[in-house]
Structure formats: structure tokens, C-alpha cells
Amino acid sequence: MTACDLYPVLPAGFSMEAALGVLRDILTLPAITALRLPFGWTPEKAQLSQLVDLLHANGVAMILEVPGSLSDVPKSLLGICDGLHAGNVEELVTLRGKVGSDMPIGCLCTNRDDAMKAGESGADYVAFPAGELDLVKWWSSVMELPGVAEGIMSTEDASAGIAATADFLAIPLQFDGKDAERFSAMAVLAAG
Numbered sequence: 001m002t003a004c005d006l007y008p009v010l011p012a013g014f015s016m017e018a019a020l021g022v023l024r025d026i027l028t029l030p031a032i033t034a035l036r037l038p039f040g041w042t043p044e045k046a047q048l049s050q051l052v053d054l055l056h057a058n059g060v061a062m063i064l065e066v067p068g069s070l071s072d073v074p075k076s077l078l079g080i081c082d083g084l085h086a087g088n089v090e091e092l093v094t095l096r097g098k099v100g101s102d103m104p105i106g107c108l109c110t111n112r113d114d115a116m117k118a119g120e121s122g123a124d125y126v127a128f129p130a131g132e133l134d135l136v137k138w139w140s141s142v143m144e145l146p147g148v149a150e151g152i153m154s155t156e157d158a159s160a161g162i163a164a165t166a167d168f169l170a171i172p173l174q175f176d177g178k179d180a181e182r183f184s185a186m187a188v189l190a191a192g
Contacts, residue, residue, distance in 0.1 A: 003192035158190070
């Protein structure tokens with residue numbers, strides 16, 4: 001059992017070729033259980049197929065960041081993603097009403113009230129902004145619903161997120177040539 005799971009996040013405007021290169025190196029780490037795709041990404045069929053094959057081969061869920069409306073989300077993505085990520089509680093409520101209870105949905109929350117409302121509105125996890133580790137710690141002490149520490153950029157951030165008892169560390173991919181090294185180091189920390 002790991003102390004927490006790693007949750008890579010692809011940035012807006014990422015290069016699929018660069019992403020596949022990095023993902024091939026890191027998705028084999030057992031601590032990585034989900035990958036978040038940014039809103040607005042429209043994949044080519046071949047790229048999507050490569051990504052899905054890579055995720056499935058490593059048992060990693062594909063989470064799609066979406067606004068409250070699904071009308072701008074490519075059907076090719078919506079039909080195969082494993083879950084959705086809402087940017088706030090209002091979007092969560094709208095999405096839950098549209099997709100029902102079968103599709104997992106996580107939600108970014110910036111305060112305790114929103115986190116509680118997200119939990120009551122059917123969130124499957126609650127994410128807290130970078131640096132808000134007091135919220136993560138509070139959440140994990142009062143709720144069973146998984147908590148995500150967002151914006152983990154370094155091993156120091158990862159150690160702080162783990163100490164705050166986050167269930168997941170959301171780690172933006174940086175494409176700086178050091179992602180594989182960074183994720184390997186964080187995976188050691190996450191293993192407890």
C-alpha cells in the first residue's frame with residue numbers, strides 16, 4: 001500500500017509527441033493511478049489510440065478536465081474517459097446532473113464550505129489548490145472521500161502533501177527533461 005497515489009496532470013497546449021515520450025517513462029510506476037487531460041484538447045484519432053493503449057497497459061485512469069458544459073468536449077474523449085474533473089462546485093453539480101452517478105467526478109475546491117458541498121453533491125474526490133495543505137489535512141481528518149493536493153512541483157512539495165495526508169498528489173508535467181526523475185523520486189516518497 002502506498003502513502004498516496006501520484007496523479008500527473010498534462011498542461012494546456014501540450015505536445016502529444018512529448019507527452020507520450022514522458023508518459024512511457026513514468027506510467028510504469030505503480031504509484032501512478034490516474035492522468036488528467038486539460039480541457040480544450042482535441043486529439044487526433046491515432047494519438048488518442050496511443051494514449052489509451054498506454055494508459056490501459058499500465059492500469060492508469062484517464063480523467064478529463066471539463067467545464068460545466070459537455071457540449072465543447074469531443075465525443076471521442078467523453079466516451080472513453082474514466083472520470084471527469086470539475087473546476088468548481090457549480091460545475092460539479094451541473095456535470096453530475098448530466099452524466100449521472102456512474103461516471104466518477106472530482107472537484108477543485110478552494111475552501112471548506114465548497115469542499116463540504118462537493119462531497120454532498122456527489123464528488124468522488126476533492127482537490128485543493130497548490131499550497132493549501134491545511135485544507136488537505138483538515139479534509140482527510142474529517143472525511144473519507146479522497147483528497148488531492150494540487151500543484152505538486154518538487155519532492156519537497158510531495159513530502160509536504162504526504163505529511164498533510166493527501167490521498168493523491170496532482171503533479172503537473174513540466175516537459176523540462178526532468179519529469180521522469182521527478183516522478184521516480186516522488187514515487188519513492190509515496191510508497192511510504
